[in-house]
Amino acid sequence: MNGLLTDLYQLTMAAGYFEAGKSDEIATFEMFVRRLPQGRHYLVAAGLPQAVEYLETLQFRADEVAWLRSLPQFSRVPREFWSYLLKFRFTGSLAAAAEGTAMHAKEPLLVVRAPLIEAQLVETYLLSMIGFQTLIATKAAHLLEVADGRPIVEFGSRRAHGPQAGLYAARAAYIGGCVGTSNVMAGYQYGIPLFGTSAHSWVLAFDSEREAFRKLQDLLGDRCAYLVDTYDSLEGTRKAASLGKPIWGVRLDSGNIVSLAKGARKILDEAGLRHAKIMATNELDEVRIREILAAGAPVDVFGVGTALATSSDSPALGAVYKLVEIEVDGVSRYPSKKSEEKATLAGAKQVFRYSGFDVLGRMNEEPTADGDYVRVLKPVMANGRRIAPLPSIEEARAHAQLDRPRPGAWVDLSAELLKIQP
Amino acid sequence: MNGLLTDLYQLTMAAGYFEAGKSDEIATFEMFVRRLPQGRHYLVAAGLPQAVEYLETLQFRADEVAWLRSLPQFSRVPREFWSYLLKFRFTGSLAAAAEGTAMHAKEPLLVVRAPLIEAQLVETYLLSMIGFQTLIATKAAHLLEVADGRPIVEFGSRRAHGPQAGLYAARAAYIGGCVGTSNVMAGYQYGIPLFGTSAHSWVLAFDSEREAFRKLQDLLGDRCAYLVDTYDSLEGTRKAASLGKPIWGVRLDSGNIVSLAKGARKILDEAGLRHAKIMATNELDEVRIREILAAGAPVDVFGVGTALATSSDSPALGAVYKLVEIEVDGVSRYPSKKSEEKATLAGAKQVFRYSGFDVLGRMNEEPTADGDYVRVLKPVMANGRRIAPLPSIEEARAHAQLDRPRPGAWVDLSAELLKIQP
Numbered sequence: 001m002n003g004l005l006t007d008l009y010q011l012t013m014a015a016g017y018f019e020a021g022k023s024d025e026i027a028t029f030e031m032f033v034r035r036l037p038q039g040r041h042y043l044v045a046a047g048l049p050q051a052v053e054y055l056e057t058l059q060f061r062a063d064e065v066a067w068l069r070s071l072p073q074f075s076r077v078p079r080e081f082w083s084y085l086l087k088f089r090f091t092g093s094l095a096a097a098a099e100g101t102a103m104h105a106k107e108p109l110l111v112v113r114a115p116l117i118e119a120q121l122v123e124t125y126l127l128s129m130i131g132f133q134t135l136i137a138t139k140a141a142h143l144l145e146v147a148d149g150r151p152i153v154e155f156g157s158r159r160a161h162g163p164q165a166g167l168y169a170a171r172a173a174y175i176g177g178c179v180g181t182s183n184v185m186a187g188y189q190y191g192i193p194l195f196g197t198s199a200h201s202w203v204l205a206f207d208s209e210r211e212a213f214r215k216l217q218d219l220l221g222d223r224c225a226y227l228v229d230t231y232d233s234l235e236g237t238r239k240a241a242s243l244g245k246p247i248w249g250v251r252l253d254s255g256n257i258v259s260l261a262k263g264a265r266k267i268l269d270e271a272g273l274r275h276a277k278i279m280a281t282n283e284l285d286e287v288r289i290r291e292i293l294a295a296g297a298p299v300d301v302f303g304v305g306t307a308l309a310t311s312s313d314s315p316a317l318g319a320v321y322k323l324v325e326i327e328v329d330g331v332s333r334y335p336s337k338k339s340e341e342k343a344t345l346a347g348a349k350q351v352f353r354y355s356g357f358d359v360l361g362r363m364n365e366e367p368t369a370d371g372d373y374v375r376v377l378k379p380v381m382a383n384g385r386r387i388a389p390l391p392s393i394e395e396a397r398a399h400a401q402l403d404r405p406r407p408g409a410w411v412d413l414s415a416e417l418l419k420i421q422p
Numbered sequence: 423m424n425g426l427l428t429d430l431y432q433l434t435m436a437a438g439y440f441e442a443g444k445s446d447e448i449a450t451f452e453m454f455v456r457r458l459p460q461g462r463h464y465l466v467a468a469g470l471p472q473a474v475e476y477l478e479t480l481q482f483r484a485d486e487v488a489w490l491r492s493l494p495q496f497s498r499v500p501r502e503f504w505s506y507l508l509k510f511r512f513t514g515s516l517a518a519a520a521e522g523t524a525m526h527a528k529e530p531l532l533v534v535r536a537p538l539i540e541a542q543l544v545e546t547y548l549l550s551m552i553g554f555q556t557l558i559a560t561k562a563a564h565l566l567e568v569a570d571g572r573p574i575v576e577f578g579s580r581r582a583h584g585p586q587a588g589l590y591a592a593r594a595a596y597i598g599g600c601v602g603t604s605n606v607m608a609g610y611q612y613g614i615p616l617f618g619t620s621a622h623s624w625v626l627a628f629d630s631e632r633e634a635f636r637k638l639q640d641l642l643g644d645r646c647a648y649l650v651d652t653y654d655s656l657e658g659t660r661k662a663a664s665l666g667k668p669i670w671g672v673r674l675d676s677g678n679i680v681s682l683a684k685g686a687r688k689i690l691d692e693a694g695l696r697h698a699k700i701m702a703t704n705e706l707d708e709v710r711i712r713e714i715l716a717a718g719a720p721v722d723v724f725g726v727g728t729a730l731a732t733s734s735d736s737p738a739l740g741a742v743y744k745l746v747e748i749e750v751d752g753v754s755r756y757p758s759k760k761s762e763e764k765a766t767l768a769g770a771k772q773v774f775r776y777s778g779f780d781v782l783g784r785m786n787e788e789p790t791a792d793g794d795y796v797r798v799l800k801p802v803m804a805n806g807r808r809i810a811p812l813p814s815i816e817e818a819r820a821h822a823q824l825d826r827p828r829p830g831a832w833v834d835l836s837a838e839l840l841k842i843q844p
Binding site for chain 1: 426427428429431432433434435437439441442447449451486489490493494495497498499538542545546547549550551553554555557577579580581582583584585586587588589590591604605606607609610617618619620621622624626627628637640641642643652728732733734737738739740741743744745748757758759
């Protein structure tokens with residue numbers, strides 16, 4: 001089914017390239033963002049394993065091809081194209097920034113080099129998959145910057161853009177630095193730690209809040225987090241505290257989190273439950289978390305839903321996928337769209353990462369700046385197959401924590417670009 | 423796999439309800455929004471067939487249950503619960519607003535009545551699926567309100583929150599009134615008309631723009647839409663016009679759409695191509711479309727991507743799913759969370775739609791207002807199975823066009839609620 005997860009114009013162009021005898025031309029496309037989304041000062045790359053899986057399995061089923069042939073748009077397309085499509089596989093190469101890598105505007109997140117039709121067809125899926133996971137990993141990292149060392153749990157599956165978006169949001173948020181998620185499938189598929197104990201309906205389903213809490217304690221022991229705001233948050237905290245150990249803590253989900261957290265802390269401490277944690281939830285984002293912490297609220301853990309799983313203040317990454325080179329019979333051409341962009345570097349680019357700044361250069365060149373550097377874009381696929389196993393999600397998460405730039409620590413790349421222009 | 427597409431706390435509560443002997447209690451949950459998203463004055467319900475399919479097929483595989491048992495959260499859960507989960511099926515009933523129905527804040531989009539565990543477990547998926555599609559159908563309808571009769575095509579797959587979100591965004595946008603989408607899978611699965619002909623890379627892949635245009639014309643005939651802004655939009659339009667018929671039109675994707683559309687219209691008209699259309703794209707939203715039309719730009723069709731497929735100005739619906747009734751041995755209880763909400767109607771509600779206003783009443787009551795009305799929530803499933811075929815996507819789209827309320831034509835439901843409170 002993968003083949004149809006694309007925009008129609010990728011298929012009309014594919015048919016047109018085929019007709020025009022361009023099947024053998026080798027194209028290079030780069031994915032990048034022209035500018036960072038509002039409120040972000042870097043990106044955290046994510047989504048690569050899903051992109052690679054797509055490229056490795058992409059094909060068109062016979063019934064899908066038969067349906068495509070029936071579309072009025074394709075009435076003039078010759079039969080040879082449909083035979084081609086039935087045998088279609090991605091045979092190209094892919095270089096990409098590893099998951100968890102901090103990235104800046106204009107830096108390629110990935111570079112695809114493949115026969116023109118193949119490289120074109122995969123655009124929509126790659127932009128959507130890498131774009132979304134990078135968007136959410138980036139949001140998680142920015143949320144964590146204001147959380148001042150407190151852990152954040154991703155709770156946004158219900159507000160994500162469908163069930164699959166919920167799963168990938170959980171995955172990307174974990175790479176971006178969250179400690180876990182409520183999404184059970186994300187635990188099953190990716191081994192991400194799972195959080196969550198009960199909703200208001202749990203309390204409402206019992207005759208008393210106290211009974212509901214006791215049943216939860218019986219079930220969960222020292223993992224028991226009581227949701228205390230069904231009737232009155234402090235009264236609820238008192239009931240939870242009166243049950244004593246075992247307890248993980250309480251969750252505050254409404255009202256003035258600052259004063260309630262202080263009150264709840266006092267109640268728990270006085271009951272000898274100094275190790276019991278306070279989790280805050282309810283429409284949290286960077287602004288709210290900063291306010292809560294600035295006011296000295298003793299919140300130990302934040303649960304963030306909508307703002308994280310939809311990146312609600314900037315809900316799209318705006319990544320683009322641009323043709324930067326076409327090779328015909330061994331001769332390369334470097335197309336460029338508009339005159340003002342001709343000042344940019346021609347062809348596929350590499351990000352050379354020095355200590356504290358990046359230099360954007362040609363993929364196969366050595367950069368001119370002094371000092372040690374690493375090549376950020378690494379070969380991932382060749383001849384349509386992955387070259388080596390990808391880093392695990394834990395490695396990606398660890399990489400994101402190490403690679404996180406300080407605000408202002410990056411040079412303006414547009415200046416560098418001109419400097420090293422050939 | 424469906425069973426794991428949920429929040430962990432749904433499963434801890436399920437285990438807890440099971441342990442507490444609450445498996446036979448019958449719960450009723452309602453899904454609604456407390457307030458409309460910013461910038462929206464009504465909702466367009468969407469996503470019901472996918473929700474029903476989920477409820478009909480929901481189950482847990484043996485390997486999934488074995489994995490759940492291994493989680494530390496479930497160490498105290500008795501073996502009987504896992505046997506229960508292996509046989510789990512949704513056996514309840516569902517009432518819902520038909521797709522395409524205009525809905526207001528506080529009005530239930532759907533009502534689930536089922537054994538407590540079942541009704542609880544399905545919350546996350548229902549919120550995510552109905553919430554997202556309703557969000558996008560609503561956005562499409564609001565975009566169309568400002569398009570003054572011009573058609574809008576959904577072009578946002580690349581910016582959607584993953585490939586599945588792109589597919590459902592296309593589906594929902596069509597229900598909300600769009601004429602079609604670029605998403606090929608949406609054409610294949612749902613029969614939605616497909617649009618899109620070529621990208622900038624098409625032009626760049628040929629030696630000249632003129633050659634690229636001629637090849638496209640050869641391929642697409644009178645469906646040929648030339649993307650004219652690769653180098654210079656008006657020069658591109660002249661090249662397109664010089665090729666004469668057949669032509670569908672031109673697409674403007676950058677620059678000052680107003681002046682370019684006027685210029686392009688003149689060029690096309692002077693070439694005798696009065697029927698050739700002008701499509702505008704490039705980060706359009708309600709504000710831009712209103713500006714373009716207010717300036718008298720002769721744009722015939724709009725293509726909207728990011729703003730539509732992510733509902734970027736309000737990227738979450740904020741729907742909730744609330745327990746409103748529990749029945750034990752034939753006796754009903756009406757839980758309510760907080761004192762200030764006790765003034766709302768107890769139990770499951772029905773939306774009685776009169777001409778020009780709605781009344782919210784108990785599900786099985788007759789409303790007190792004079793005049794003819796329809797019951798907006800209709801029975802969809804009983805005993806875990808659908809009662810009758812759901813309306814087709816074309817019927818849903820037609821319903822959305824008829825049911826679209828004028829701004830201000832709705833009464834404040836909070837007042838009505840109190841008026842008819844029992």
